[in-house]
Amino acid sequence: MHAWPASEVPALPGQGRDLRIHDTATGGLVTLDPGPVARIYVCGITPYDATHMGHAATYNAFDLVQRVWLDTKRQVHYVQNVTDVDDPLLERADRDGVDWVALAEKETALFREDMTALRMLPPKHYIGAVEAIPGIVPLVERLRELGAAYELDGDIYFSVESDPHFGQVSNLDAAAMRLLSAERGGDPDRPGKKNPLDPMLWLAARDGEPSWDGGTLGRGRPGWHIECVAIALDHLGMGFDVQGGGSDLAFPHHEMGASHAQVLTGEFPMAQAYVHAGMVALHGEKMSKSKGNLVFVSRLRRDGVDPAAVRLALLAHHYRSDWEWTDQVLRDAVDRLGRWRAAVSRPDGPSADALVEEIREALAADLDAPAALAAVDRWTELQQQEGGTDTGAPGLVTRAVDALLGVAL
Template sequence: MYAWPASEVPALPGKGRDLRIHDTATGGRVTLVPGPVARLYVCGITPYDATHMGHAATYNAFDLVQRVWLDTKRQVHYVQNVTDIDDPLLERAAANGDDWEALAQRETALFREDMTALRLLPPRHYVGAVESIPKIVPLVERLRDAGAAYELEGDVYFSVASDGHFGEVSGLDAEAMRLLSAERGGDPDRPGKKNPLDPMLWMAARPGEPSWDGASLGPGRPGWHIECVAIALEHFGMGFDVQGGGSDLIFPHHEMGASHAQALTGEHPFAKTYVHAGMVALHGEKMSKSKGNLVFVSALRREGMDPAAIRLALLSHHYRADWEWTDAVPDEAVERLGRWRAAVSRPDGPPADALVEEVREALADDLDAPAALAAVDRWAATQAAGGGTDEGAPGLVSRTVDALLGVAL
């Protein structure tokens, strides 16, 4: 599966700082010091309704991670999946009288368009669940043969008891896990399971639903968590630098994925650091497809909102914060974009070397984009007041905002 075109990232003078970021698994701040190639896996969309502002906020956060790493003169190996077969996709297709494959292809194409418009850096590998099934089946067979998985009425479940590190990603107790499992696609009340939390690895074929050859598993389709494990292990192996996604993926998705990989390999950890973005709300509730309270990037673009302003709207909130989309959010972003563009359009301005370092420091400090925006605001205000004669300053500010914040002025 192809991703989307990459926008050029300008090179800045000097070198960026190593990223200090909040690690969900430890609950504290860690300094990321990858090797020459930093490895990032971010969980992608289930393509039945793309791309709302919650999606955009998550992928914007991990775009900042990439930009900080690139500014330290590292390369970035970024992988993202597409869950192009799952119950919600089939349910939406049935409700709309649509073909599920056509729906997935259409929404994935729209997602690519939105990512391109927002100038989010693309993954090196953009991988669908369906194309990964030949990689998934042997992993499920290995888990079953090792006693880490078991069959129940033709379905294959992972035994969470097989991983001694289960629970370390989320830090939740069993009751909290059970509640979230029921809410987020699990089946904790199914009779016959060894543990209510055990997640499905392989779903036996159901009448009227698509299925694939599962070799010794029989016809069926993969569970949710094993998909990302297969993709990440193929491209990274164990111990890659960051696994990321929205905070709603902490449990069960990232917890279960880590346990699958650790049971498969006998190694720990699956990812060195787990990073999660907050949720975006509308009218007091988290934006979600099930609630239908969504603000779409494509709709904002059709209404004429500059993608750079959409990006500034996202950047005005800290990536870990839960926040609400209100009418004021896009209005403030459009006004800020206008001020910045006016400031860099002048032939000279106040010196900007210090600004570059302020933006670098803000982003290195747990991706503090609001602080970075405030620094640029101060430079633009000084510029508006006629505060300098440095001919190179406007260009340097424009390149800094482009390279580190992904906003084209």
């Protein structure tokens, strides 16, 4: 599966700062110190609907992580999956009377278009669950050999008790885990499971549903968590720098994935930091496909909204905060974009050297994009009120905003 084209990232004078970022597992800030190549895995979409603002906010956060690392002169090895076979996709295809493969391909293509328009840097490896199945089957077989998996009516489950570190990503108690498991794709009430929290590794073939040859597992399809584990281990290995996604993935998805990988390899931890973006609401409720309260990137683009304004709307909120999309949020972003473009259109202006360092400092401090925007606002106001004589300043601001914030002026 191919990703989307990369926009050029301008080079800036000097060098960026090492990133301090909030780690869900420890509950505090950690300073990331990757080697020459920083490694990041971000969980991708289940392609049964278009990209909404919740998706865009999540991928914007991890795009900033990449840009901070690139500014430190590191390479970035970024991997993202596509869950192109799963119950929600099959249910939507059945509801709409369309082929599930065609639906997945259509929505994945639209996602690529949205990411390109928003100038999100693409992953080096963009892997679908279906194409990963040949690598998933041996992992499930290995977990059975280790005594960490068991069969129930043909389905194969992972035993959470096989990982002594289980629970150390989300740090939730058993009652909270059970509630979230029921809400987020688990089956804690299924009779016969050793532990209600045990997640599915391999779903035995069902009538009318797609299935693949699983060797000793029988025909079926993979569970959600093992999919990402197989892709991450194959392309990044253990101990990679950041496991990223929305805050609703901390449990069960990232918790279970970490346990799978840790039992398989005997190493801990799977990732150096577990980083989670906040949720975006509309009309007081979290945007979700099940609720249907969505604002789509593609629809805004069709309505003529500049993608740079959409990106500024996302950047105006700290990545870890929960916030609400409103018409005013978009109007504010459009106004800000207009002011910035007017400021950099002049032939000269106030020196921007200090501004570049302010943006770097803000982003290195747990991706404080609102502080970075405020710094550019101050330079813009100074440009409007007093101007300046530095002929290189407008160009430097343009390059810095593009390189560090992903906004084209």
